[in-house]
Amino acid sequence: MLFSRFTRSIQTILIVEDEPLVAFDNELRVVDAGYRVAATVDTEAEAIAVLEREAIDLVLADINLSRGGSGIEVARVASGRNIPVLYATGACPNQAQQYAIGCLIKPYSAVELVKAIEAVDRLIRGKTPKTMPKALNLYSPAG
Known part of the structure; x- marks a missing residue:
């Protein structure tokens, strides 16, 4: 195929969200975009257990x-564990930028969510993101 899509670095996503409707919507959107959701959890302990x-x-x-x-x-x-993190929250935490590659500010649309994940994927692969949602703030190219 002459115009094939790039090979994604991001295949499997862990969603950590305490608002049930937002969690459900995020899961639906990333699955529709072709990603696998390892789990959707709402507590710190559950998230860390999934990471392990x-x-x-x-x-x-x-x-x-x-x-x-x-x-x-x-x-x-x-x-x-060298796993990139994208915060998805109402206000980006200045004191915790060293732990994440960026922050997607709520409220965001389904398109912005998918484009933010694609931008992070491009950064992980050492490329410049093609499109940047307005709601996305990137902290560093390497995370």
Whole structure:
């Protein structure tokens, strides 16, 4: 095939989100875009357990989680395992940029979510993102 799509670095995503409707919508959108969702969880402990047992290519994490948990702690653990993290939250955390590749600010559309994941994928592969959603803030090219 002359015009084939690129091979994605991101295949499997862990969704960490405490708002059920947002979690469901995120899962639906990334699956529709051809990604596999390893799990959708709403607590820090569940997210860390998934990171320990699954091969994850990207963590999509809210900051404030159920039971007082923190997406920043999830990002710290993921970062220690060289798993890129994209925060998906209402306000990007300045104090935790070292643990993530970027932040997608809520509310975002389904198109913005998929384009943000594609932009992160391109960065992981050492390429410049083709399109950048307005709601996406990138922290560094390497994460």
